[in-house]
Amino acid sequence: MNKRGALELSITAIVVLIIAITVLGLGIAFIKNLFGGATSQIEEQLGQVQQRLEEEFLAQNKVIGFSKGKNIEVKLGSKEEFVIGIRNTESASRCFLADVVCQAAFSPDNSCPGEGEGSSVVYGDVKWFSKFPPKTPLQPNEIYVSPVTLHVTSGERDTYRLELRLYKADTCDELDPSFPDESKLVETEFIHVQVQ
Secondary structure (H helix, E strand, O other): OHHHHHHHHHHHHHHHHHHHHHHHHHHHHHHHHHHHHHHHHHHHHHHHHHHHHHHHHHHHOOOEEEOOOOEEEEOOOOEEEEEEEEEOOOOOOEEEEEEEEEEEEOOOOOOOOOOOOOEEOOOOOOOOEEOOOOOEEEOOOOEEEEEEEEEOOOOOOOEEEEEEEEEEEOOHHHOOOOOOOHHHEEEEEEEEEEEO
16 A cells, blocks of 8 residues: 555656646746847837937938937936937948037036046046947948947936037047047037936
């Protein structure tokens, strides 16, 4: 009789093991589909934003722009994600470098974070932007669109006037993000970041 009880116990254990493996497999497949769907939605939205930026660039003959427009609100310590676009309007290949410089804080008793007015918030001591596009080589009429994250980790609650600067050179070796050559500056655009 003991042998029969042992046999029934091992059959039960095998059945439970098979059910557990099946449930685990179904759970993994569900999670994979869930995250796979989210990834495809993000890629679809990025494609729509890229299409909108391309249409705007062509209609207005723009060289650089943000998907959020010229006024961005962000809470201190939180992240705001948007897209930056750069367009080569030249008839030859060029390399582009974008930078964002803090020009001023609106409150008279406040100043730009880090090194103060004129300091980069991409490559300087205080980095408000991450996932910012690196030096980017572009073919004629090519548009480069990249997601950008604004993460204000320091500074006072205020509105800051930032200048988006675009530098251009024949090769990427000519562009240094730490010390941008002002003679290679081709376009600027002002944006306002309201830190709440």
